Amino acid sequence: MNLSHLIAQCKKKDRRSQEKLYRLFSGKFFGLCLKYSGSYEQAKDNLQESFIKIFENIFQFNGKGSFEGWMTRIVINTCLREYQTNFIFQEYEDNHIQEPDELSLDEDEIPAEFLIGIIEELPDQYRIVFNLYVFENFAHREIADMLKISVGTSKSNLARARQNLKEKIVTRKHELKRKANGGK
């Protein structure tokens, strides 16, 4: 059964097709929910809500564009709803943003687990904007719409996220150097 046929069956509210679609994408979308939710339980709830909305609104998908992209946006928007009401994004002017200093990044030296860890340590407003921009490839205008913030705030939060991450990478690099020198 190809995806178009699956979508057509889901539009007819065929339960077996709906389950098939769920099984096909639930792994990826649960990963997304874990990334954008505050907790594991919240991620489960967000996944449930997302698929309910996907099945309720699937009749609106007219075949133009990527279906997976359409579903991804529903999932992310569902996860971000809690941040729309509970969050206060500080409004910054663009001219407050400092460009990061030059940094030599040797990718082999930096393990993936470290990078995942420092992302998770970011304050929520920086982490969410960073993830949406870097991993989901949303533009600032789209991020601003989703989070009900201004484009300027989106840009400044991204810049601060990058600054924060870079500082931690540099700190780690210096610590490793110190340890290496101290061992000698």
Add this chain to the structure above:
Amino acid sequence: MEENRKIDELFRKKVPLKEETPPEEVWNVISARLSRQEKNRRFFLPIWYRIAGIAAVFVLIFTVYKLWERPINNSPSLENQTVEKNDILQNRESHPEQSVPKKSEIKKEQFQFKTQTAATATAAKSTGSGKAKTSTNGMTREEERSSVSPAITILRAKKRIAFGSSLNGRKADFMVPILPKGTTEEPVMGVSKFETDEGLEEITTDARVHNKFSISPVIAAVYYGNFGDGNALDNKLADNRNSGEIQTAYGISVGYQVSQRLKVRSGFNNISLNSNTQNVENSIALNVKAIDLDPAASFGIPEGIGNLNQHLVFLEIPLEVEYALVNKRFGINIITGASTFFLKENKTTLISSGLSHPLGPANNLNKTSFSANLGLGFTYHFSPKFYFTFDPIFKYQLNMYDNVQDLQPYHFGVYSGIHFRF
């Protein structure tokens, strides 16, 4: 900028796409909710359609029954019935030269009449030798029975008019005496009481008194408006032009005749209300606080200007009093009362660049609200049991919205229906 790009690339390459299988209970919950939603939709949406359908079937059965019982044709079907004549209400003749008996006193006699069950009477000549006779003219009862009374006699047995009813065990309303032997002419038939305004008023009055209940399917054109200066969705849009649309309402009306002029009525209506706020910037529409924006809503909406449409559907249960100012074939009533509204559907849509973008429900509407109603009713009686109504009614909404400033919503509808008394 180059540094930014480097940082972004580093994370994209090194951080893997996280996938994790959710627990099985997640699908169980999704499946159960989908089943529940489909069940609710199947139950609630058509339930009042079913009730309306059942009521319409009853009305149809009664209509067919009444029409079948009193066939409209020029050849009256005759039935032999023995009835007890208690009163003679009115006699008419088609030939003025023949004597018309006046209203006689109550007599108790046994007559055997050929009875007619036609809905309308036709005039015909009779050259019967007999004239309308009463006991005062000296004729014997036998002579009376055998003589022809060319006039129509409409009997009002025991002050009840069984208009169009079966004659089995009941009193006839049209009676024609047996023609004497040798008479080949059709019996004289006069004008039915129904065909005169005075007669209809009398019959209708009696029908109103003895058939107190009425039922009708109702349809209406409804306009939704606002007397205030505010906007239901966001007061920032107060200066934008806001216009209502004419939508339809339909339902069932039931009534109970308390007295000749006073009637209490209720029922239920499905009523749609639409309003448009024009020239709204799309970005503002996506940030209206009174709308619970759907997660998928903001995608694909370009920058620009559009119209913000609000579509509401209510189940209305009115409770009104109707007082007849004019009580004739054409009637005029004054109607006042109140209605309870239960919110069924609540949608806002942004219409921009020719496309409709559903946004989500408004969150400032009360699920239950009330209105004060005032209007006029115009009626036309086809028969004592069937009448048409045309009711323009104004309904002022009392608490449709929750805590919205400068908003005085109302709707004005013209409700019409064909009523059946029973």
